Amino acid sequence: MSESLTQWQRLSPWAMVSLLLTQAAEQSRQQLPLLLGAGAGLTLLDAVGWRELVLGVGVALLVAVLLAWRYYRRFRFRLEDDVLVIHQGLFEHREFKLAARHVQQIATRQPLHMRPFGVVEWQVIPVAGDASRITLPGIRQTTADALSERLAPAMSASGTSVAPHFRLTTRGLLLHGLSSRSVLVAAAMLSPLMRPVERWLHDIAPSQALPDWLPTAPLLLAALGMLVVVMALALLSIVAAVWRFAGYRLVDQGGRQIQTSGLLQRRRQSLALERLQVVEWVETGLGRLLGCGYLVCHQFGGSADEGRRFLVPGVTGGEQRRLLAVLWPGLRWPPAWTPVSHYYRRALLLRGGLLSGLLLAGSGAVLGPALTTWQWWLLTGALVVLVVVGAWRRWRCQGWAHCGGYLWVRHGLFGIRTHVFALDKGISVDVRQSWLQRRRGLATLHLHLAHGRVALPFIEHGTALALADELLAASVPRSVVEVPG
Amino acid sequence: MNQARSPADEERQPRLAEAPLEAVSARLAPCLALHKAGSWLLVVMAVALMPLGESEWLAWRIWLVAGVAGLGALGVGVAWCEARRRGYALREHDIVQRRGLLVQRFQALPLVRLQHIETRSNPLERCFGLVRLACFTAGGRSADVVIEGLPAARAEALKQQLLHRLQSTADGTSA
Numbered sequence: 209m210s211e212s213l214t215q216w217q218r219l220s221p222w223a224m225v226s227l228l229l230t231q232a233a234e235q236s237r238q239q240l241p242l243l244l245g246a247g248a249g250l251t252l253l254d255a256v257g258w259r260e261l262v263l264g265v266g267v268a269l270l271v272a273v274l275l276a277w278r279y280y281r282r283f284r285f286r287l288e289d290d291v292l293v294i295h296q297g298l299f300e301h302r303e304f305k306l307a308a309r310h311v312q313q314i315a316t317r318q319p320l321h322m323r324p325f326g327v328v329e330w331q332v333i334p335v336a337g338d339a340s341r342i343t344l345p346g347i348r349q350t351t352a353d354a355l356s357e358r359l360a361p362a363m364s365a366s367g368t369s370v371a372p373h374f375r376l377t378t379r380g381l382l383l384h385g386l387s388s389r390s391v392l393v394a395a396a397m398l399s400p401l402m403r404p405v406e407r408w409l410h411d412i413a414p415s416q417a418l419p420d421w422l423p424t425a426p427l428l429l430a431a432l433g434m435l436v437v438v439m440a441l442a443l444l445s446i447v448a449a450v451w452r453f454a455g456y457r458l459v460d461q462g463g464r465q466i467q468t469s470g471l472l473q474r475r476r477q478s479l480a481l482e483r484l485q486v487v488e489w490v491e492t493g494l495g496r497l498l499g500c501g502y503l504v505c506h507q508f509g510g511s512a513d514e515g516r517r518f519l520v521p522g523v524t525g526g527e528q529r530r531l532l533a534v535l536w537p538g539l540r541w542p543p544a545w546t547p548v549s550h551y552y553r554r555a556l557l558l559r560g561g562l563l564s565g566l567l568l569a570g571s572g573a574v575l576g577p578a579l580t581t582w583q584w585w586l587l588t589g590a591l592v593v594l595v596v597v598g599a600w601r602r603w604r605c606q607g608w609a610h611c612g613g614y615l616w617v618r619h620g621l622f623g624i625r626t627h628v629f630a631l632d633k634g635i636s637v638d639v640r641q642s643w644l645q646r647r648r649g650l651a652t653l654h655l656h657l658a659h660g661r662v663a664l665p666f667i668e669h670g671t672a673l674a675l676a677d678e679l680l681a682a683s684v685p686r687s688v689v690e691v692p693g
Numbered sequence: 694m695n696q697a698r699s700p701a702d703e704e705r706q707p708r709l710a711e712a713p714l715e716a717v718s719a720r721l722a723p724c725l726a727l728h729k730a731g732s733w734l735l736v737v738m739a740v741a742l743m744p745l746g747e748s749e750w751l752a753w754r755i756w757l758v759a760g761v762a763g764l765g766a767l768g769v770g771v772a773w774c775e776a777r778r779r780g781y782a783l784r785e786h787d788i789v790q791r792r793g794l795l796v797q798r799f800q801a802l803p804l805v806r807l808q809h810i811e812t813r814s815n816p817l818e819r820c821f822g823l824v825r826l827a828c829f830t831a832g833g834r835s836a837d838v839v840i841e842g843l844p845a846a847r848a849e850a851l852k853q854q855l856l857h858r859l860q861s862t863a864d865g866t867s868a
Binding site for chain 2: 335509634641643656658676677680683684685
């Protein structure tokens with residue numbers, strides 16, 4: 209198969225069918241609220257008539273098929289030594305070239321309708337980041353495997369174990385569904401259906417009067433409402449997690465971690481450990497209560513969408529320690545965390561107090577005498593409690609540790625995010641001192657990493673400078689270098 | 694000249710706080726002050742010409758304008774003083790910059806992370822013969838370090854030095 213890759217290859221014809229279906233589904237999802245909302249679809253139908261509408265849809269379909277055919281004819285790819293060359297473009301010819309040494313991550317995706325034809329969507333992310341992602345929208349599984357093998361030879365290294373070293377259990381999947389933020393994704397996906405469901409209920413309901421549907425006791429009503437909302441959110445969240453991560457397994461293959469997952473749409477992602485920049489251990493507030501979190505592996509220019517990153521979900525029972533040691537051999541969980549100065553808490557209290565004061569002043573100007581004195585006192589008290597608890601929690605969650613050439617930085621409010629990275633993975637460093645910090649001999653260390661900026665606020669100025677010096681020293685190439693002069 | 698770096702060599706690297714910094718051009722202070730003054734002038738004009746109708750704020754407009762102008766003057770003064778404090782240094786393995794007055798910043802970028810370099814100048818900077826040097830790293834959407842207030846010749850020399858180091862580092866790591 210590898211030899212034939214040196215010849216020009218085309219996409220699978222089924223890829224065009226898949227593209228058409230995907231685009232149609234995407235357009236339907238986007239236009240659904242417009243067509244169904246407020247009777248716009250019916251108004252349009254009345255205005256143009258059935259025959260014209262069918263004719264219009266037919267013409268649009270014909271244009272789509274012609275464009276897809278042109279796209280298929282123009283799209284071709286081949287390997288020139290270890291360089292992937294792609295020609296594409298509907299009206300403008302474009303050529304992409306990607307050398308194997310610039311490959312950062314390879315991923316394949318196989319939706320349900322592509323399975324019978326053995327066709328997959330193949331994606332490669334270069335070191336320039338996710339914005340430069342190259343996608344082959346539909347090629348045969350064997351071609352995808354051969355391409356992956358040529359562009360990432362470590363994937364086929366002999367003598368490596370193919371048994372998964374991490375498998376997502378049912379309990380882990382359920383806990384991840386409950387504790388992750390996938391509920392927001394699920395809610396966003398289902399939001400276009402809300403209006404049609406509401407209309408349908410309105411039409412079929414025997415009584416349209418709301419009180420007929422509700423219990424009379426206010427407390428029972430409130431409890432019932434809360435229960436329904438919580439259960440619906442939990443169910444949606446679990447469904448989203450099962451959809452994305454069912455059958456998740458992580459395999460170690462010669463310096464690469466390969467994950468496969470997906471209920472109907474199978475995904476396969478590979479991560480070169482030498483390209484790994486930062487690992488983030490995420491525990492949401494609920495996740496901490498349930499004892500479940502997930503790992504995010506960051507590379508250069510990662511996608512803003514967490515779902516497209518290299519994730520290890522549903523990690524329970526302290527297994528993150530073992531997984532971190534697999535991702536970065538020799539890494540040990542820090543025995544203790546160094547807290548930041550208590551002046552950070554004071555600074556947070558000051559900021560929160562100022563914001564609350566402004567909020568109260570604004571509310572006073574708008575609401576004026578609408579609230580009674582005791583209501584104002586209640587509002588002020590609630591704000592004070594929020595500010596004090598928030599500042600205390602934020603200070604308490606902030607911490608760092610430095611052991612064995614790795615720096616650990618954690619922060620959060622109720623959930624906690626812990627960033628772990630080797631010092632030589634830092635991109636740049638920034639030591640900042642406000643006038644308040646100068647008086648107390650403190651500073652804030654900003655570490656610019658592959659996935660963004662991580663701050664260590666209110667640590668000793670000397671410590672911040674020493675850490676910055678260590679990071680700069682670690683970045684010096686240890687191989688033979690050319691020294692000018 | 695090829696040299697093998699040892700941990701002892703790395704130990705000898707001067708500390709960040711002890712890096713001898715080179716001041717930026719003295720022309721940066723008036724340039725930044727003028728830029729700041731222009732921005733504040735727009736705000737002052739917006740406040741002065743804001744249509745207030747017959748509202749009670751009309752009587753306070755003069756004081757509002759004076760207050761905003763005072764804030765602007767303070768901002769211009771701070772910008773002037775801040776520009777005079779700026780400094781930078783190109784060391785063996787990194788580039789360092791100090792800036793800020795109320796919030797002081799010490800920025801350092803290892804040269805091994807450098808991907809490309811740009812020189813930029815807006816019309817106001819060109820009037821003062823100044824150039825900005827922007828240093829980019831991998832995966833970044835914007836410049837990681839921007840050194841403002843360099844005379845054009847110095848900026849070009851610095852750019853060439855950086856490109857030379859960049860080439861040396863690339864050769865060293867690929868060897």
